[in-house]
Amino acid sequence: MTSRTTDFKHVSYLWDEAKAAELAGDEIALLIYRSNLLGADLRLTNYGGGNTSCKAITKHPLTEEYTEVMWVKGSGGDIGTLQKSGLAALYVDQLRNLKNIYRGLAYEDEMVALFNHCIYDLESKAPSIDTPLHGFLPFTHIDHLHPDAAIAIAAAADGEQITRELFNGTIGWVPWQKPGFELGLQLRKCLDENPGIRGIMLGSHGLFTWGDTAYECYINTLEVVEKCSEYLESAYGKKGPVFGGQKIGALMQDLRLKQASLIAPVLRGFCSNERHMVGHFTDDTRVLEFINSNDLERLAPMGTSCPDHFLRTKISPLVLKLDANENLSDLKALQAKLAPEFEAYRQMYAEYYQSCRHEDSPAIRDTNPVIILYPGIGLFSFAKDKQTARVAAEFYTNAINVMKGAEAISKYTSLPKQEAFNIEYWLLEEAKLQRMPKPKALSGKIALITGSAGGIGKAIARKFINEGACVVINDNDAARLANAEESFKAEFSKDAYATVLLDVTNADAIRHAFEYAGLAFGGVDIVVNCAGISISKSIEEHTEKDWDLLYDILVKGQFLVTQAGVEILRKQAIGGDVINIVSKNALVSGPNNAGYGSAKAAQLHLSRLNAAELGADHIRVNTVNPDAVISDSKIWEGAWAEGRAKAYGITVAELPAFYAKRTLLNEMILPEDIANACFVFVGGLMNKSTGNVLNVDGGVANAFLR
Known part of the structure; x- marks a missing residue:
């Protein structure tokens, strides 16, 4: 050697x-x-x-x-x-x-x-x-x-x-x-x-x-x-400041992330007018150096040079004409400012296609931008899935590095538009796209499932990921969440899920979780209220503390999470789903169950009320009613099992068989059964259905709906 x-x-x-x-x-x-x-x-x-x-x-x-x-x-x-x-x-x-x-x-x-x-x-x-x-x-x-x-x-x-x-x-x-x-x-x-x-x-x-x-x-x-x-x-530096020097300063990181989380769902909504897109955000120092520079307006429209970069980032990015400190809380005003910018980009792309197309060119594709630059804040990318969006952002960062180097030693040149078009709409590339597998039912969708570190919530998260969704997994127990993260890491790619601590009784924690969803994936399409707790006591044993805890987690938690989720869904303006995991106990009266059963009944009726209110936004609200889902359930780790066994005059060990035998189908109910029911509502075949209740209890006649 x-x-x-x-x-x-x-x-x-x-x-x-x-x-x-x-x-x-x-x-x-x-x-x-x-x-x-x-x-x-x-x-x-x-x-x-x-x-x-x-x-x-x-x-x-x-x-x-x-x-x-x-x-x-x-x-x-x-x-x-x-x-x-x-x-x-x-x-x-x-x-x-x-x-x-x-x-x-x-x-x-x-x-x-x-x-x-x-x-x-x-x-x-x-x-x-x-x-x-x-x-x-x-x-x-x-x-x-x-x-x-x-x-x-x-x-x-x-x-x-x-x-x-x-x-x-x-x-x-x-x-x-x-x-x-x-x-x-x-x-x-x-x-x-x-x-x-x-x-x-x-x-x-x-x-x-x-x-x-x-x-x-x-x-x-x-x-x-x-x-x-x-x-x-x-x-570097011999010809003058990089990218002509800085035109504006970046906000402090915490403020950048706040602004990014507020605007991400709005941008996602505009980018999803043809199909649901998943987002990625980066405020990498190399990105900030470029988007805050004097040369941004000259270089950004030129696009990239390397075909590998161009295929993933499109002809050029959309540069937002917003101040970094823009007030993003007024949704209507923000949408009014952004709508003309997106329309101008779509028109530019359509003209590019028409001027460069050949007789045998494939049909024009999505006219929305892949890369969106927000000076002072960072870079957003939107694509069919998280990996594609993340890689697009990485490629544009590569393109920034190329522009920086070329400008330092000479002058940057990009591909002529016709050459770029010949790459983007190359018949061989089109054939490759046509050979790609058909998208899964939840491809491009993002779900936030409360209490998803175990039991039913974890099963729903796994089901949704397997069907193509990105999922925000959360729990109020840090250790339980860490264990779930290890489990998901062994099974799925890093682009399929994100984790965040979430206490559904804390409005600030809920707001943070949805902001995190915006930064991680661009927003949310499906909100599943699954976090729960059970207390089974006779009326004389039931304490005020028990009552407050049940209603805080089950009722107020469902209300607060739905409220925050609806805010994101309305920002996107592309509809969405809320699924509430309630219970057979919302419909059936039984002993030692005053607090839990009444809270579940409140959850059920709250679901109906939300469905009635949110239909105009194409937000569907539906309910899944499980019963006796014991496997991997935190509920059954505590006194609930003892309370129910006591109510029925049996031992805790006899509960699973007891629950199965009392059903019409004589079946035990598993977390996966509830996950499948949730998928029924969001998988694409029930898009015109809202306000429904789906019982998954093996058949309990007393829980039949009239």
């Missing part, structure tokens, strides 16, 4: 010689190892961006003759988490022979289908559009990455000259060309005209580097990106 420096300032050297030694001789394993290391450093490439490859000699499965095969990251995926199943494997000679039938740039898309005739491993991933970029280069290991530092040079007005001078001619240059077969040919042409170079810079796009071994490729990539980063660092 050639001795080279491993001391880097701007990138992370993660190579473990011992680990690599275990993989020696297995080029594919070393490719995966290298790829994962590169993907672990977001300064080298963004999530899902870039691709890596290796070539190796192997036996042909039919002739058993030795032949060269290339393994390259397949369509989709992320090099940071890449596994062998994510690689495409192709015969190198067959791939290169495709040049013989290539009809030119106007026909290059037809080449993608022909990649399938070059497949070596029939079980491998589908080849991506970047396959020929790796195949036409002769090197054993190749990295194609999108480091911000390199793209800043690639997107500079005189990026070619800077590249030549910075690397003394050892890095080639290929002007902007849409990824595909033609770009692969241009890479090879650049190499042939510049033998001995160590890499190629792609104008406005990214970087190609290579090596004879996985390690040589890895270290070469780090060295090139490090040199780009050093060059940018030395340039």
Whole structure:
């Protein structure tokens, strides 16, 4: 192994010689190892961006003759988490022979289908559009990455000259060309005209580097990106303040977050006029530096340069014309200010589509912005799910880094609108979108479920996440909430849920929870009042404290949470659902149950009253009535079970069987049964139903509704 420096300032050297030694001789394993290391450093490439490859000699499965095969990251995926199943494997000679039938740039898309005739491993991933970029280069290991530092040079007005001078001619240059077969040919042409170079810079796009071994490729990539980063660092400030200096100051962080939480549901409502969107917010220092600058108005409309950035952030962001200290409490006034801004953006996007479209272009997509910049506050992004929204914000932050670097060394240039359109509405990209799985029933929806760290609430949260929703999980017990978070972490991605402490008897805590939902996901669509408590005592044993506790948690808690939730739902103006988990006891009179039963009856009638009042806002209010849900229930940990057993003259151990036998179906009721009932109301088939009660009690005749 050639001795080279491993001391880097701007990138992370993660190579473990011992680990690599275990993989020696297995080029594919070393490719995966290298790829994962590169993907672990977001300064080298963004999530899902870039691709890596290796070539190796192997036996042909039919002739058993030795032949060269290339393994390259397949369509989709992320090099940071890449596994062998994510690689495409192709015969190198067959791939290169495709040049013989290539009809030119106007026909290059037809080449993608022909990649399938070059497949070596029939079980491998589908080849991506970047396959020929790796195949036409002769090197054993190749990295194609999108480091911000390199793209800043690639997107500079005189990026070619800077590249030549910075690397003394050892890095080639290929002007902007849409990824595909033609770009692969241009890479090879650049190499042939510049033998001995160590890499190629792609104008406005990214970087190609290579090596004879996985390690040589890895270290070469780090060295090139490090040199780009050093060059940018030395340039900052020489031409004047970054982004022309600061035009306004950012609010203090607590005030920023407050303003962001107030406006997020309103922005989400505007962005969801075609389909429900999920939001993400960041006030990263790099974002604030850009959105508070004098150059914001000049640079933001230009859009991004790298196609990986552009595909996720749209042609340009919407920059809000609001003061950072704007009074956001007057909803009607705020909506009146924002409506023209959104309409102008939609009109701009429609004109962009019409002016750039081709005869065979796919239909225009959602005209709303993906990225919204609020000077003094931060960046909002909205997309079909949390991960897509979060990644869009990360990509726009990458774009900010690129603009900053390009402006420091030269002048930033973005993709021409036609080139941007050709990427965004590329038929191959459209085909990829059409192959994506159908959205789940609750995709794009956000739910806040009180008492969701255990029992019924936890089951509802799990059900909703499995159906595509983002869920705000909460409890008033910190330890119980922490345990629930560990459970959800093992089962779901970090983008599927958020956790927050919530005492439903505390109005400030409720307000904080909904503000947290706004910051985490952009708002809320479904409010489930599930937090509960049970006290079973005879009337003479029942204390005033018992009574107040029951009514505070069950009745006042439901009222306060609904009240706060409705405020968010009205801000969004896209309707929503409130589901109240009440009880069979709201309808059935029994012994030792004066406080609990009457509180449940109050909850039930409050549900009806809310349904009657909120229908005009398309907010549906429905009730699920469980009975005797014992599994994982905090209610049954205390004296309630003893009280009910005493009332029925049985032991606590006999309660589950007793409850099952008294039902018409002779069934025990589980938390999952209640979760399924909640899904019935919000899953899309009951959108014209409100004020209903759904009993899930195994059949208790006394609880039948008239």
